[in-house]
Amino acid sequence: SQTIHQWPATLVQPVGSPLSLECTVEGTSNPNLYWYRQAAGRGLQLLFYSVGIGQISSEVPQNLSASRPQDRQFILSSKKLLLSDSGFYLCAWSAVRWGAGELFFGEGSRLTVL
C-alpha cells in the first residue's frame, strides 16, 4: 500500500531564516506531487505541483519554492522566511494522469515564523 511521509511535523523559525520541508511517497511510482498550505480554520490552497522529476509548477506567487530531486521526493523551501509564511503545510500525491482521481495527504508540517 502507498504511504506518504512528511517532516518535520512542527517547526518554529525566526523571520529571515531558511526553510526546508520534505515529503516522500512510498509504494507507487511516478506520482503527481503537491504542496498545499492551510491557514488557521480555513481550506487548503495549492502552492506547487509536479508531474515528474525536475518538473515544478507554481499556482501562486510567493516567497517559497519547490523541488523534486527524485521521483518520490518533494521539497518545499524558502531562502528567507516571512511572518506570513506561518501555516500548516500539507504534501499530497495522486496517481492519475489526465483523469479524475483522489489526492492523498500527509500528516502536515506546522510552521510558525516568529
Next chain:
Amino acid sequence: QQQVKQSPQSLIVQKGGISIINCAYENTAFDYFPWYQQFPGKGPALLIAIRPDVSEKKEGRFTISFNKSAKQFSLHIMDSQPGDSATYFCAAISTLLQGAQKLVFGQGTRLTINP
C-alpha cells in the same frame, strides 16, 4: 470560477442524528467531487467521492447526493457519532496542465456531535 462554496461553517448535531453539509460550485470543468475529513493537527483524509454522472453514492453511514443541473452536492452522515466530530471539506477536482489534478476546497464545516 474556481470556487467551491460550503455551508454551514459549523454544525452541532445530537448523537444519532443526521448531519448535512452542503456545497455548490460554478466551474463545469470540475469532474470529480471528494469529501475530506480532518481532525485537529492532522492532514485531511479522503472520506467518500462521487463523479458527476452519478446522483448518489453511499458508503456505510456516509452518503453524497449530487445535483448536476443545480451544481450542488451534499454530504449526509447518518446516525452521527461523537467520533465523527471533525472538520469536513468538500472539494472539486479539475485537470491541470500536464495532467495533474487540481483540488479546489470549500471553506470547511466544523462538525460537533454531542453525546
